[in-house]
Amino acid sequence: MRLPIFGWMLCAAAAMGRPLASSAQTSATDLDCPPGSEQHLVPFDAPGAATTVSPICGAYCGTFAYANNDEGTVVGYYTDQYVVPHAFLRTPDGHFLSFEAPGAGLGHSLNEGTAAYSINGFGVIVGQYEDASFLYHAFIRYPDGRFTRFEAKDAGTVGVASGVVGTFAYSVNSKGETAGVYFDASQVEHGFVRSPQGDITEFDPTGSVSTMVCEETCLDPEGSAVGYYIDGTSTIHGFLRLRDGSITVIDAPGAGSGDYTGTIAASISADQDIGGYFVDSGGAIHSFVRHRDGSYTIFNTPKAYAGPGSGTAAFSINAWGATTGIYTDSGFVQHGFAHGLGGHFDYFDAPGAGNGAGQGTRPSTNNIAGEVTGWYIDSAGLNHGFVWRRDRGF
Numbered sequence: 001m002r003l004p005i006f007g008w009m010l011c012a013a014a015a016m017g018r019p020l021a022s023s024a025q026t027s028a029t030d031l032d033c034p035p036g037s038e039q040h041l042v043p044f045d046a047p048g049a050a051t052t053v054s055p056i057c058g059a060y061c062g063t064f065a066y067a068n069n070d071e072g073t074v075v076g077y078y079t080d081q082y083v084v085p086h087a088f089l090r091t092p093d094g095h096f097l098s099f100e101a102p103g104a105g106l107g108h109s110l111n112e113g114t115a116a117y118s119i120n121g122f123g124v125i126v127g128q129y130e131d132a133s134f135l136y137h138a139f140i141r142y143p144d145g146r147f148t149r150f151e152a153k154d155a156g157t158v159g160v161a162s163g164v165v166g167t168f169a170y171s172v173n174s175k176g177e178t179a180g181v182y183f184d185a186s187q188v189e190h191g192f193v194r195s196p197q198g199d200i201t202e203f204d205p206t207g208s209v210s211t212m213v214c215e216e217t218c219l220d221p222e223g224s225a226v227g228y229y230i231d232g233t234s235t236i237h238g239f240l241r242l243r244d245g246s247i248t249v250i251d252a253p254g255a256g257s258g259d260y261t262g263t264i265a266a267s268i269s270a271d272q273d274i275g276g277y278f279v280d281s282g283g284a285i286h287s288f289v290r291h292r293d294g295s296y297t298i299f300n301t302p303k304a305y306a307g308p309g310s311g312t313a314a315f316s317i318n319a320w321g322a323t324t325g326i327y328t329d330s331g332f333v334q335h336g337f338a339h340g341l342g343g344h345f346d347y348f349d350a351p352g353a354g355n356g357a358g359q360g361t362r363p364s365t366n367n368i369a370g371e372v373t374g375w376y377i378d379s380a381g382l383n384h385g386f387v388w389r390r391d392r393g394f
Helices: none
Strands: 024-027 038-044 064-066 074-079 085-090 094-097 115-118 125-130 137-142 147-148 166-172 178-183 188-193 202-205 208-213 227-231 236-241 248-250 262-268 274-279 283-291 298-299 310-316 323-328 334-339 343-347 360-366 373-378 383-390
Touching: 038 323, 038 343, 074 125, 074 383, 085 125, 125 178, 137 178, 178 274, 202 323, 236 274, 236 283, 274 323, 283 323, 323 360, 334 373
Parallel strands: 064 115, 064 360, 064 383, 085 115, 115 166, 137 166, 188 208, 236 262, 262 310, 283 310, 334 360
Antiparallel strands: 024 038, 038 383, 064 074, 064 373, 074 085, 074 115, 085 094, 115 125, 125 137, 125 166, 137 147, 166 178, 178 188, 188 202, 208 227, 227 236, 227 262, 236 248, 262 274, 274 283, 274 310, 283 298, 310 323, 323 334, 334 343, 360 373, 373 383
């Protein structure tokens, strides 16, 4: 099961220490929460998800909620007790459907299986599966349960047990267009976009040695895709690729160069606002929104630790321009935030989230209603899904 490259919530003070329940709720006691608003965080585990950590899946055992659509349906994947990944769909009322892509490997302790990454408003889901020969394939699942499997033309065709070869579908828009990446026979990563009719266009920005079309919310209704690439100097650059094939390089003001510093374009809205984060020359992480006119809004949560390897990272931007992501404290624990249009921050931590380095709460996407889905890592290193929302004033 291939993992994200840069895989690096309740007001935090009110939520910490509460017992785990099917629906956690707190009044707005933190000054960062507007008076009269309430936050709700619902933790969940997919039925059949592992309850212990296995060395085989390591930090990627348990339940991962990757994306929510505007109707509140969540998709992701979970590993079972035999370390077999399965995709899932969770309805807004909490019902689960587990599914496998036809041809997915199901061997015990091999970490093959199926992962869902994105869902559009019509219930079309995209993702990837690994077969029994360690080759990855992209899939589209339609609401009636039908599947389409596809491969990028230049994707490798021979799987490798200790590497990544094949095709991954990461995003789907309202028109049924998809975007993702493929790995060639040399395990080099490249981007692609696919039309609803099945036409695949492969691409790399000029100077790229590795191209990543980001996950979940990286394809707007007009077919514009965002992501990032690494150049020959080990600098990371964001990019915006329009439907006509033109590519704009995105380097946020203040981004570093070399040593794998630079800019990550992580999400795009229907208005072509781009949310993401950058790593400065000192290794600190900052969030940004790049507006359609090319201007930037740079922001950091006041609670973030501003040291190397830490800071604020926006992972998703919704149709209203609100973002969600993580901030890290001085102990490198992850915490969730939602950043509204007026500059207001909500902070949240899942009950049961661990407080060790690399643990905590990790939002993934936010929908038009401001609901956030993602996962949290407990003190044992096991992952669990969640849905968070604030009732008013998002």
